[in-house]
Amino acid sequence: MYVDQYSIIKKPMTLGDVVTRLEAKTDLSTTKRRDLVSAVRTAARLLHRSPEDLPASVEDLRNRLADIHPVQASISLKRLANVKSGLVAAIEMTVTTCRIRKRQRPRSPAWATLVQSTPQKWQAYTLSRFSHFCSSQGIEPTDVSDDVLVRFEEHLSKEVLTKKPEKIVKITRQTWNGLAERVHPELPALTKPPSRRVLTRDLSTYPASFQADIEAWIARLETVDFLEDDGPAKALRPTSLRNVRACLRQFADALVKSGVKPDELLGLSDLVDPETVKRGLRYLRERDGGNRPSHHTIMAQLIAVARYHVRVSGDIEKVLKSIQAKVSVAYDGMTDKNRNRLGQFRDERNIDLLLDLPRHLVSKAGKVKDAGRNQALMVMHAVAIDILLACPMRIGNLSSLSIDQHLTWRGEGREQRVAIAIPGSEVKNRQPITIDLSVETSKLLDRYIHSWRPKLEGSSGNALFTQTNGNARTPSRFGQDISRTIKRETGIVMNAHLFRHLAALLFLDKHPGEYETVRRLLGHKNLNTTTKFYAPFETWRATERYETEVLQVRRAVK
Known part of the structure; x- marks a missing residue:
């Protein structure tokens, strides 16, 4: 049947x-x-x-x-x-296949004593969930092991709607090992898993001749020799030099991981042989699951080395350029990631949330009695966001703002304003940044400097956004802090660079087709760059106008 x-x-x-x-x-x-x-x-x-x-x-x-x-x-x-x-x-x-969660049992006496003995409140908070889990399983602190932590992660994954169980387990492990090392030596240490980060070999593991060749290339890029016919027209900035060194180090590491012995790399000439280049790129493509923008960047550095340092023949240079073309990732304007993130602002409510965020943060900080460092950081982020809204500069310029060098107070009384002036020599595209902040933003900045910034360690220096050592905040870390603040308070996902795209979006929404103004605002040297990036915004609005003006008429007729 x-x-x-x-x-x-x-x-x-x-x-x-x-x-x-x-x-x-x-x-x-x-x-x-x-x-x-x-x-x-x-x-x-x-x-x-x-x-x-x-x-x-x-x-x-x-x-x-x-x-x-x-x-x-x-x-x-x-x-x-x-x-x-x-x-x-x-x-x-x-669901019959789901294990019934028992009502949270009290901690066992041993666990209660351990949690209460933690030197810091955050340590007790971190171990709270783990202590209850172990108590429910009859596991005492001295019986904790790597296997117990695995079971704890399984419990979080299958029975609890908490975010990122793996992150909770990671923090639990770190807290536990810290207590075992410094407070409770009787507790068993937990094994730290291998890092998932892609680590490259240090240059010191290569022959001295290879290291010296890299330094010679870097020295050529950081100085301008007017007597050298094909020398660089301008010296590279420290950030650019670090990127060059990183590219060469990453490619050398890729060769080693593909089977080349480190002592076989005696100089940069060993990196730019076409067959060697193909070998290294095959490894990178297999590791990264296809072409990535970083592969194209590495190839650009290798071609520069081949042409100006190793001085290969024209035929070999053509082969290298052909290889570069095959690993390039073409972007016709804005990346999909940035385009998708800008899509959040098609909802006008998100525009309002972001524009109001600086005031919201300052108000939130001001409501805390005996406000301290955390509230001062909140106001710091409010000022940074307000400046980015007014002048969408790159995060490197924002984080390095100096009170003495870049800020000037103009006017008096209620109409006093702060001007920001950054010379072109400090800007990526060499275009100077000058702007007079609004009275409202100026007042917020002044309030931060006089009332909130002194609550931060290192505030005696000139850095507007200071670290504890008095130096300016690092661009990458400061950018992450700003992104986290925006996500936490509004749910909007964006990085500091997206402020530049958002500025263009908001302006073109009110003034369609005025790309020249956007070019000046963002400091683009070429109008074609501006048009290529932001013309798609016109399509968004055109679709909405069609919906409003045409389809609505059709529905009205019905």
Whole structure:
């Protein structure tokens, strides 16, 4: 007899099934049943799906819900937490394959003593979840092992809707090992897993002749010799020199990892042989899963070395350029990543959230009694964001602003304004940056300098955005801090460089086609660069105008 195999395949449970089972349960009070069903339906609504389309899996739903931000979802943080908690409870009650989570047991005496003995509150907070898990499993502090941490991660992954279980485990391990090393030597240390970062070999592991050749090339790039016919027209900045060194180091490392012995690399000439170049690029492409922009950058450096330092023949240079063309990643204007992130601002509510963020941060910091370093940092980020909104400069210029060198106060009283002037020699494209900040932004900046900046260590120096040692904040770290602040407060995902694109978007929205103004605002040397990057914005607005002016008329006729 024929049996339809598809009819006997058990379909995975969905949240729709969870709702159906909840409504059929007779051992729940009316209020409890209503709250759990509401949590399931609300979670589905936040994901813009129906309950029948979503799997009844905590592990799957965690990834889907991880990007839900309360501000973007127009929901309070507490309500979102309650929805997630109710969703997990609903799944546990209705999915037979899900282990029922026991009510959180009190810590065992040994765990309670350990947590209470931590020198810092954050250490107690970090170990809280782990201590309860171990207590529920009958595991005492002296019995903790790598296997226990693995089980803890499995518990977080399959039964809890917490974000990034692997990060919680990492912090738990670090906190535990710190206590074991400095406070409780009787505790067993946990094994630190190997780093996932791609680490390159240090240049000191190569022959001295190879190291000397790299330094000779760097020296050629950092000085201008007017007697040298094909020498550089201008000296490279320190950041550019670091990038050159990094490219050469990365490629040498790729060759070693592909099987070349380090002592076989005696000079830069060994890097630019066409067959050697192909070998290194094959390794990089296999490691990175295809071509990456960094591969093209490495090839550009190798070609420069081949032409001006090794002085290869014209035929070999042509071969190298041919290889470079095959690994290039063409971008016709803006990258997809930046274009997608700018899409957030098609929602005017996100524009309002970002524009109001500096004031929101200052207000939030001012409400804290006995405000200290954390609140001062919050105001620092508010000032940085306000400056980027007014003048979308690169993060390197923003982080290195000096009170004495770059800021000037003009006017008096309520109309006093701050002017920012950065010479072209400090800007990537050599175009000077000059702007008079608005009165409102000037007041915020002045308030930060006089009332909040003194709460930070290192404030005696001239750096506007100071580190504890008094130096200016590093561009990469400062940029990350700004991005995290924006994401935490608004749910908007953006980096400091996106402010430049956003400025163009907002201006062209009000003044279509005025690319010359955008070119001047962003300091582009070539108008074609501006047009190539920002012409697609006109398509966005054209579509919206068509929707408003044409389709609305058609609907009105109906």
